[in-house]
Amino acid sequence: MHHPSDPSSGLARRQGPAGRPGPTEPSGPPGRFGALGRLTLLGLLLLAGCRGDPAAAPFVDLADADFEVGVTPLPLRVEVLASHPHDPSAFTQGLIDYGGKLYESTGLNGRSSLRRVDIETGAVELQVPVDEAYFAEGLERVDQRLIQLTWQSGKAFVYDLDSFELLAELDYATEGWGLCLAEAAGHLVMSDGSDQLYFRDPETFAELGRVAVTRAGQPQTMLNELECVGQVVYANVWQTDEIVVIDPDTGAIGAVIDTAAPGSDPLLTPEERASADVLNGIVWLEDADRFLITGKLWPRLFEVGFQPAEPGG
Ligand SMILES: [Ca+2]
16 A cells, blocks of 8 residues: 655645546547546636635645655645634644534643634634643544543543533543544544654543654654544644644654745734744644644634645745
């Protein structure tokens, strides 16, 4: 399944109806390839048209990508489609979407919370505080339950999705940073600030395995908020403007999104940046073919897509 030294395999698959080999049967009618080409172009225009920019290329889709250890990551840039208000007092540590709403876990002792948030307005529709003894971290939904990590307490809280009623607590031995559910694999993926990703049973939270994450063969630590997207995991890297894309089978990072690169659309203004903490929080909106990203104490949340970055850009 793996494509050695070809981090763009997923990219090629997605961008391509243009790159897909055409039919090869020799009896095909003349002009068939031309018709295919026109259909492909039309498809691309329709795809691009959904985003209101007829010149735009489809976003990079790495959901089915495989990355080999040692591969040089594909550099990606950010294209901003829209931005929405985000509570600037929310120290974002976990961010997911479900049923058209955001669910957010915020950190800091005494300020930690679980929230349901309207994506467009940023309005907090439901919120429960977390005891000040805990610093809340990553968040994920499993069926009708929400699982919220804590930083250094070795404890996760389990809530009812609708009422936020506290249902149970789960124990673990590491720090808690980010959490996402790899649906096809049937397990949770958890980060703890190290270079490890832990695979955990969604019901018992027992560790099922782990993988060391590497970037061009070197350990990548500080893996923070996570988002499982198909076969890969998007991870914020703490204290940076980067989001890395990891193949959890190998631990290899196959793409790096530098949200502060010159080729990326700007996110916060310098004024907004002055009172904000680091980038953290990524959500994949599958139906809309876009991601949401924000940060700790960020006043805005951004709808974005990712494109290959120009060399050096
Ligand atoms: Ca997430």
